[in-house]
Amino acid sequence: MVGDGVNDAPALAVADIGIAMGAHGATAASESADAVILKDDLSRVSEAVRLSQDTMKVAQQSVLIGIFICIALMLIAATGVIPALIGAALQEVVDTVSILSALRARR
The missing domain is CATH 1.10.287 (Helix Hairpins)
Known part of the structure; x- marks a missing residue:
């Protein structure tokens, strides 16, 4: 699961592998994800x-x-x-x- 917003946090948390995109700081998506990619580049x-x-x-x-x-x-x-x-x-x-x-x- 790849997500970039707060509404993606629950899906990132339960996914086999959750990747947060463009997360700057301690957002809900970046805290729930397994990996964080700082730039919005797929x-x-x-x-x-x-x-x-x-x-x-x-x-x-x-x-x-x-x-x-x-x-x-x-x-x-x-x-x-x-x-x-x-x-x-x-x-x-x-x-x-x-x-x-x-x-x-x-x-």
């Missing part, structure tokens, strides 16, 4: 959808990267090639790699 709605899809893709990739690296390290540790203490320390490396991968969403 092209910003499609840009927001694209941005959210890209962000979800980066988040899913970051989780998968972390899982695959973690599984690989667990298999290596299970064979006894690396001690458990080193494996635990490498978990911090996995966390750091996952976080750095997630930072790609800032672009």
Whole structure:
């Protein structure tokens, strides 16, 4: 639901995703919406959808990267090639790699 007025606030509140347009300040529409686009430009709605899809893709990739690296390290540790203490320390490396991968969403 995309709305821009006070009368849209109830619909924005119950919609799956509510987007308030041109809301300046604490209006009822902007307080009820999930997202607020400050300019009255409908092209910003499609840009927001694209941005959210890209962000979800980066988040899913970051989780998968972390899982695959973690599984690989667990298999290596299970064979006894690396001690458990080193494996635990490498978990911090996995966390750091996952976080750095997630930072790609800032672009």
